[in-house]
Amino acid sequence: xxxxTPAQRSERMSRVRATDTKPEMTVRRLVHGMGFRxxxxxxxxxxxxxxxxxxxxxxxxxHGCFWHRHGTCKNTRWPKxxxxxxxxxxxxxxxxxxATQRVLRRLGWKVxxxxxxxxxxxxxxxxxxxxxxxxxx
Numbered sequence: 001x002x003x004x005t006p007a008q009r010s011e012r013m014s015r016v017r018a019t020d021t022k023p024e025m026t027v028r029r030l031v032h033g034m035g036f037r038x039x040x041x042x043x044x045x046x047x048x049x050x051x052x053x054x055x056x057x058x059x060x061x062x063h064g065c066f067w068h069r070h071g072t073c074k075n076t077r078w079p080k081x082x083x084x085x086x087x088x089x090x091x092x093x094x095x096x097x098x099a100t101q102r103v104l105r106r107l108g109w110k111v112x113x114x115x116x117x118x119x120x121x122x123x124x125x126x127x128x129x130x131x132x133x134x135x136x137x
Contacts, residue, residue, distance in 0.1 A: 023116045024050055024062040030126050031060070036133055045109075047100035058110045058133060061097070065116045069094040073117050 004012065019041055031038060031051060038051040038060075045052065051060040065075035069090055079086045101111050112132045118125045 019050075021062070021064070023064060023114075023119055026119050026122075027051070027060065027062045027114055027125075027129070030122065031129060031133075034126065034130055034133075046103045046107075047097070049104070049111075053133060056110075056133060057108060058112070059104060060129070060132075061101075061111065061113045063097070063113055063115055066090075067093055068097055068115075070115045070117065073115065075117055 028038075028040075028051065036053065038053050040052075041048045041050065042052045045059070047061070049059040050062045053059070063070065065073045066077070067090070070076045078090075097113075101113075104111050110132070112129070114125060114129065118128075
Protein backbone atom coordinates (compact mmCIF):
# COMPACT_ATOMS: atom_id res chain seq x y z
CA UNK A 1 0.00 0.00 0.00
CA UNK A 2 1.26 3.46 -0.87
CA UNK A 3 2.10 5.66 2.13
CA UNK A 4 1.35 8.85 0.19
CA THR A 5 -1.94 10.28 -0.96
CA PRO A 6 -2.53 10.35 -4.72
CA ALA A 7 -1.85 14.12 -4.74
CA GLN A 8 1.41 13.68 -2.81
CA ARG A 9 2.50 10.82 -5.10
CA SER A 10 1.70 12.90 -8.17
CA GLU A 11 3.70 15.85 -6.85
CA ARG A 12 6.67 13.62 -6.02
CA MET A 13 6.63 11.88 -9.41
CA SER A 14 6.45 15.23 -11.19
CA ARG A 15 9.92 15.97 -9.77
CA VAL A 16 11.48 13.04 -11.63
CA ARG A 17 13.41 14.60 -14.49
CA ALA A 18 14.18 13.19 -17.92
CA THR A 19 17.12 15.50 -18.66
CA ASP A 20 19.69 17.43 -16.64
CA THR A 21 19.60 14.88 -13.83
CA LYS A 22 22.31 14.92 -11.18
CA PRO A 23 24.11 11.86 -12.64
CA GLU A 24 23.90 13.34 -16.14
CA MET A 25 25.27 16.69 -14.99
CA THR A 26 28.14 14.90 -13.21
CA VAL A 27 29.08 13.06 -16.41
CA ARG A 28 28.77 16.24 -18.48
CA ARG A 29 31.12 18.14 -16.14
CA LEU A 30 33.55 15.22 -16.16
CA VAL A 31 33.61 14.96 -19.96
CA HIS A 32 33.83 18.73 -20.46
CA GLY A 33 36.70 18.89 -17.97
CA MET A 34 38.57 16.30 -20.05
CA GLY A 35 38.32 18.65 -23.01
CA PHE A 36 35.70 16.79 -25.04
CA ARG A 37 32.82 18.66 -26.63
CA UNK A 38 29.42 17.15 -27.32
CA UNK A 39 25.80 17.77 -28.25
CA UNK A 40 22.98 17.11 -25.83
CA UNK A 41 19.88 14.96 -26.36
CA UNK A 42 20.06 14.76 -30.15
CA UNK A 43 16.44 14.50 -31.21
CA UNK A 44 17.40 13.17 -34.63
CA UNK A 45 18.80 9.94 -33.11
CA UNK A 46 16.86 7.02 -31.63
CA UNK A 47 16.54 7.29 -27.85
CA UNK A 48 17.66 10.94 -27.71
CA UNK A 49 21.15 10.08 -26.38
CA UNK A 50 22.40 12.14 -23.43
CA UNK A 51 25.78 13.04 -24.96
CA UNK A 52 26.58 12.80 -28.68
CA UNK A 53 30.11 13.07 -30.06
CA UNK A 54 29.27 13.32 -33.78
CA UNK A 55 32.82 13.65 -35.13
CA UNK A 56 33.87 10.57 -33.15
CA UNK A 57 30.72 8.58 -33.94
CA UNK A 58 30.16 7.92 -30.25
CA UNK A 59 27.28 8.24 -27.83
CA UNK A 60 27.03 8.16 -24.04
CA UNK A 61 23.83 7.35 -22.19
CA UNK A 62 23.65 8.14 -18.47
CA HIS A 63 21.19 5.72 -16.87
CA GLY A 64 19.67 5.67 -13.42
CA CYS A 65 19.97 2.19 -11.93
CA PHE A 66 16.34 2.05 -10.76
CA TRP A 67 14.64 3.37 -13.90
CA HIS A 68 16.79 1.44 -16.38
CA ARG A 69 17.21 -1.83 -14.38
CA HIS A 70 20.97 -2.12 -13.81
CA GLY A 71 21.42 -5.86 -13.30
CA THR A 72 22.27 -6.79 -9.72
CA CYS A 73 22.93 -3.23 -8.52
CA LYS A 74 21.35 -2.52 -5.12
CA ASN A 75 19.52 0.46 -6.65
CA THR A 76 17.69 -1.92 -8.99
CA ARG A 77 15.17 -2.85 -6.32
CA TRP A 78 11.50 -3.36 -7.04
CA PRO A 79 8.96 -0.95 -5.53
CA LYS A 80 7.06 -2.27 -2.53
CA UNK A 81 3.64 -1.28 -3.80
CA UNK A 82 1.77 -1.44 -7.12
CA UNK A 83 4.14 -4.03 -8.54
CA UNK A 84 1.52 -4.86 -11.18
CA UNK A 85 2.04 -1.32 -12.54
CA UNK A 86 5.79 -0.89 -11.97
CA UNK A 87 7.16 -4.23 -13.12
CA UNK A 88 5.95 -4.00 -16.75
CA UNK A 89 6.84 -0.30 -16.90
CA UNK A 90 10.41 -0.80 -15.71
CA UNK A 91 10.94 -3.95 -17.79
CA UNK A 92 9.71 -2.06 -20.85
CA UNK A 93 12.24 0.71 -20.12
CA UNK A 94 15.03 -1.88 -20.08
CA UNK A 95 13.87 -3.56 -23.29
CA UNK A 96 13.53 -0.19 -25.04
CA UNK A 97 17.07 0.80 -23.96
CA UNK A 98 18.54 -2.40 -25.40
CA ALA A 99 16.60 -2.02 -28.66
CA THR A 100 17.70 1.61 -29.00
CA GLN A 101 21.34 0.66 -28.47
CA ARG A 102 21.08 -2.08 -31.12
CA VAL A 103 19.61 0.40 -33.63
CA LEU A 104 22.31 2.97 -32.91
CA ARG A 105 25.06 0.36 -33.36
CA ARG A 106 23.52 -0.70 -36.68
CA LEU A 107 23.65 2.95 -37.73
CA GLY A 108 27.40 2.91 -37.03
CA TRP A 109 27.50 4.57 -33.59
CA LYS A 110 29.61 3.31 -30.70
CA VAL A 111 27.57 3.35 -27.49
CA UNK A 112 28.63 3.59 -23.84
CA UNK A 113 26.22 3.40 -20.90
CA UNK A 114 27.32 5.07 -17.68
CA UNK A 115 25.30 3.86 -14.71
CA UNK A 116 24.37 6.07 -11.78
CA UNK A 117 26.11 3.75 -9.29
CA UNK A 118 29.39 3.97 -11.24
CA UNK A 119 29.59 7.67 -10.40
CA UNK A 120 30.56 6.80 -6.83
CA UNK A 121 34.05 6.19 -8.19
CA UNK A 122 34.62 9.21 -10.45
CA UNK A 123 38.26 8.40 -11.21
CA UNK A 124 37.41 4.95 -12.54
CA UNK A 125 34.42 6.29 -14.48
CA UNK A 126 36.51 9.12 -15.97
CA UNK A 127 39.12 6.60 -17.13
CA UNK A 128 36.42 4.41 -18.68
CA UNK A 129 34.91 7.38 -20.54
CA UNK A 130 38.32 8.63 -21.69
CA UNK A 131 39.28 5.20 -23.07
CA UNK A 132 35.91 5.00 -24.84
CA UNK A 133 36.21 8.44 -26.43
CA UNK A 134 39.88 8.22 -27.42
CA UNK A 135 39.77 4.68 -28.79
CA UNK A 136 39.47 4.72 -32.59
CA UNK A 137 37.84 1.28 -32.89
